[in-house]
Amino acid sequence: MNTNSSKLKLALIFGGRSGEHEVSLNSAKSVLAALDMDKYDVLQIGITHDGAWMTGENALDVLSGELQEELEPVIFSPDPTQKGLYAIRNTQHEPLSDFDVVFPVMHGTYGEDGTMQGLLELADVAYVGVGVTGAAVGMDKGIFKDVMLANNIPVVDGVLVLRAEIENEMDAVIEEVEKLGYPVFVKPANMGSSVGVSKCDNRSSLSEGLLEAAQYDRRILVEHGVNAREIEIAVLGNDNPEASVPGEVKPSREFYSYESKYVDGTSGLMIPAPIPEKTAEAMRKIAVQAYKAIDCAGMARVDFLLDKESGEFYLNEVNTIPGFTEISMYPKLWDASGLPYPKLIDRLVELALERKAERDRIKRRY
Ligand SMILES: Nc1ncnc2c1ncn2[C@@H]1O[C@H](COP(=O)(O)OP(=O)(O)O)[C@@H](O)[C@H]1O
Numbered sequence: 226m227n228t229n230s231s232k233l234k235l236a237l238i239f240g241g242r243s244g245e246h247e248v249s250l251n252s253a254k255s256v257l258a259a260l261d262m263d264k265y266d267v268l269q270i271g272i273t274h275d276g277a278w279m280t281g282e283n284a285l286d287v288l289s290g291e292l293q294e295e296l297e298p299v300i301f302s303p304d305p306t307q308k309g310l311y312a313i314r315n316t317q318h319e320p321l322s323d324f325d326v327v328f329p330v331m332h333g334t335y336g337e338d339g340t341m342q343g344l345l346e347l348a349d350v351a352y353v354g355v356g357v358t359g360a361a362v363g364m365d366k367g368i369f370k371d372v373m374l375a376n377n378i379p380v381v382d383g384v385l386v387l388r389a390e391i392e393n394e395m396d397a398v399i400e401e402v403e404k405l406g407y408p409v410f411v412k413p414a415n416m417g418s419s420v421g422v423s424k425c426d427n428r429s430s431l432s433e434g435l436l437e438a439a440q441y442d443r444r445i446l447v448e449h450g451v452n453a454r455e456i457e458i459a460v461l462g463n464d465n466p467e468a469s470v471p472g473e474v475k476p477s478r479e480f481y482s483y484e485s486k487y488v489d490g491t492s493g494l495m496i497p498a499p500i501p502e503k504t505a506e507a508m509r510k511i512a513v514q515a516y517k518a519i520d521c522a523g524m525a526r527v528d529f530l531l532d533k534e535s536g537e538f539y540l541n542e543v544n545t546i547p548g549f550t551e552i553s554m555y556p557k558l559w560d561a562s563g564l565p566y567p568k569l570i571d572r573l574v575e576l577a578l579e580r581k582a583e584r585d586r587i588k589r590r591y
């Protein structure tokens with residue numbers, strides 16, 4: 226239990242079953258290094274690739290493969306009357322630790338898609354970042370686009386197809402998709418880090434791209450490909466979110482693919498993005514509007530495609546748990562906007578506690 230009442234006990238959760246497991250470990254390392262140990266008691270909770278929950282003083286190093294050490298298998302209780310982390314010892318569950326706030330530093334499925342947030346809501350704990358709805362809508366590229374359209378936020382034209390349609394009626398799918406005009410981008414609806422995303426210039430690469438994306442999801446989004454610059458804005462806050470200066474990504478490849486994000490190491494970031502002031506202002510306004518539209522909280526990175534020819538821009542996606550290493554776009558944008566990395570973490574924790582207090586005001590019985 227919380228031994229030192231002047232410090233906040235923060236549970237850092239990382240890893241997980243998603244394809245972005247390693248990305249999460251990198252983000253968590255930076256967060257851990259920046260947490261002020263005079264303010265926080267940190268409890269490390271690692272989730273393995275298989276979904277096993279583990280704790281230990283060096284859990285992050287163990288999951289990263291940098292250290293070999295036994296970790297303690299634990300269960301995170303969803304029961305608010307039996308709060309906290311339980312160790313499994315001799316088939317008994319023993320209370321191990323409680324905490325004041327949880328920071329889930331997990332990207333993609335089972336971390337950023339509302340499932341983790343659902344558990345944290347059930348457990349009735351304060352946690353950093355987006356809630357269930359914002360996470361789920363932000364994760365699903367198909368539903369997200371519909372919500373943007375309903376809010377008159379500009380998005381690229383797209384068609385949503387099901388894996389079953391790809392498998393059983395490929396010709397009809399291709400006919401429908403070709404109305405968008407080549408090139409097209411094919412993407413699994415619920416993924417991140419560009420996994421399963423391909424750019425297709427003709428019919429044969431399109432059918433390959435559809436089959437590839439169908440390996441990662443049962444719903445696939447196909448969009449018209451824009452010859453675009455990629456501009457990103459960091460948003461921070463609960464009911465009154467603020468937008469950072471915009472940054473630009475210069476991908477090392479034809480588009481910002483997985484390799485270009487994590488393998489090459491030569492994709493560049495430009496902060497602030499060299500774009501017209503008017504465009505920057507319009508984007509910042511729309512970033513906040515989109516953030517509110519899907520009911521985000523804490524933080525999100527809002528990504529745009531800026532058409533190189535027309536100068537028009539489209540909102541591409543919202544990442545509700547963006548990459549969080551010190552050299553990631555989200556923290557760098559805040560750093561450039563006057564909020565350095567450790568202060569950003571403090572602010573996110575404050576926002577988590579503030580939102581929990583808001584939630585506690587809700588009348589549960591009638
Ligand atoms: N409609 C599009 N036009 C041009 N490029 C696109 C389009 N959609 C995606 N891309 C490219 O693919 C990358 C990954 O797509 P994105 O929708 O951001 O998925 P993820 O969630 O995997 O990051 C983008 O950063 C961009 O480089």
Ligand SMILES: [Mg+2]
Pocket residue numbers: 418419528542
């Ligand atoms: Mg993206």
